[in-house]
């Protein structure tokens with residue numbers, strides 16, 4: 001299975017900038033390609049290019065950092081079929097593995113040891129029609145759902161979906177994240193408090209530490 005191949009944009013060691021493990025040293029494996037085109041995308045450099053490598057060589061590269069946490073991200077990593085095998089192999093190594101996914105592709109085959117961090121795309125992304133709501137049934141108690149919020153309409157929509165799917169009861173964290181440079185984080189914080197939403201607000205740490213440069 002390790003001879004299967006994936007197309008990789010980058011592998012790097014950094015502090016996790018989001019999610020429940022924010023601030024913890026993590027190896028990131030960024031797979032190339034994404035079938036979506038969110039208006040606020042901050043990883044468009046991973047849409048094309050990259051290098052085709054074996055899963056075995058990814059494992060070897062990750063092991064050099066001797067990490068506890070490994071995050072598979074993109075682009076949209078699940079757009080590559082062999083990503084499912086990569087996730088299994090990483091979990092087999094004993095790492096705490098998470099997967100960042102757009103929510104547009106089927107997550108049901110993901111190894112249950114892997115923490116899924118699944119987006120639900122709000123209206124301003126331009127990709128709301130791609131949300132695959134059937135995925136919600138496959139979320140496990142350790143998983144996380146993320147809403148990226150650019151404005152009040154996005155916030156209202158996210159609050160509605162939070163209640164409609166009873167997400168707080170289904171997953172370990174529901175994350176609300178402001179679009180960097182578009183929505184004042186303080187404004188989002190105040191909306192969450194005013195509406196008393198049971199969510200965790202997050203600010204993308206890596207953008208403050210490294211000004212959103214690739215490799216972090």
Ligand code: SF4
Nearest residue numbers: 034036038041075102
């Ligand atoms: S799903 Fe993620 S990688 Fe793909 S376009 Fe949207 S923000 Fe960018």
